[in-house]
């Protein structure tokens with residue numbers, strides 16, 4: 001039986017759920033509501049819209065068969081997580097910029113207005129286009145002066161996942177958040193399952209504690225790591241029902257860092273890079289994929305195990321926030337004498353970190369910082385922040401929103417061993 005994409009959408013109501021999520025995110029960002037409907041495009045192709053956790057999709061108008069988009073590059077106040085607000089730069093009130101979502105073969109006209117305090121340009125990373133539309137200021141075009149609007153015109157000739165970013169003062173503009181994703185759906189869709197399609201952009205920031213302006217001069221001391229410019233627990237979960245095909249499009253336009261992104265409970269295959277589709281014969285199963293700077297990796301797998309599965313960068317500093325860096329190493333140190341002395345002038349003082357960093361959560365945080373955020377989970381503290389989110393797989397979902405914590409079947413949660421169990425299995429303590 002052949003099931004068309006439109007049938008799937010009608011059967012599942014997934015598009016409607018995505019629209020709600022997108023609209024809510026758009027309002028939160030002060031951006032216009034996103035267009036999240038599956039709609040026929042050139043050639044009658046329909047597609048399952050990509051869900052952008054914590055983000056939006058760029059609306060368009062069709063004029064004479066051409067999809068017309070408008071990006072405005074501008075300063076954007078942004079909240080990385082509750083407690084940390086930054087002065088970022090982005091597009092259309094959003095950082096990262098809204099997703100540009102089109103279909104293979106679409107002709108587009110993308111207007112770019114520059115409301116930044118300096119010139120800019122837009123490079124369409126990975127897209128095949130005429131040289132003069134490639135966006136490298138000085139090489140392919142004049143930089144877009146402050147206050148001016150430029151026009152890019154080309155046709156998306158190959159399907160895939162690509163990105164956009166400035167190619168003028170790249171170090172500053174990218175570090176301040178001017179990045180975005182592009183999804184080009186294939187003209188012919190062959191998916192036989194319902195698809196949950198997600199887009200996540202990775203980024204790293206240096207935000208000194210108490211400050212709100214990310215430091216573009218940083219080269220190594222990144223201390224805030226994000227998915228779609230949010231640090232856990234502000235990252236919206238990814239959701240799927242058992243049997244769904246999950247596609248996660250990972251883009252890395254961070255300034256300097258590569259990210260080994262790891263999934264729990266499942267293995268995936270990489271089906272696209274920003275170069276195009278990966279042939280079936282060249283795929284292999286993975287649980288971690290390195291996404292280098294300036295790259296896209298698109299993973300696919302079938303959601304075949306219910307639960308709340310961690311999905312995160314495996315670099316341990318990348319699931320920490322600001323306090324995980326530059327702190328003195330006191331692990332194993334006996335600081336009791338020091339504590340007693342400091343207590344004479346600072347009553348209640350206690351040196352943190354002597355038995356590891358887990359005890360630092362819950363300490364009083366400096367102003368505008370997420371030094372040790374973490375989050376309350378169903379079993380206590382989840383002591384990771386930063387580039388961390390949760391894939392929530394359920395037998396059935398009520399819409400595309402957060403279904404809450406997973407309820408484990410009895411006997412399927414690790415817990416303290418009883419004396420009887422230890423004795424039965426000959427474990428001597």
Ligand SMILES: [Cu+2]
Nearest residue numbers: 259313315318
């Ligand atoms: Cu990382």
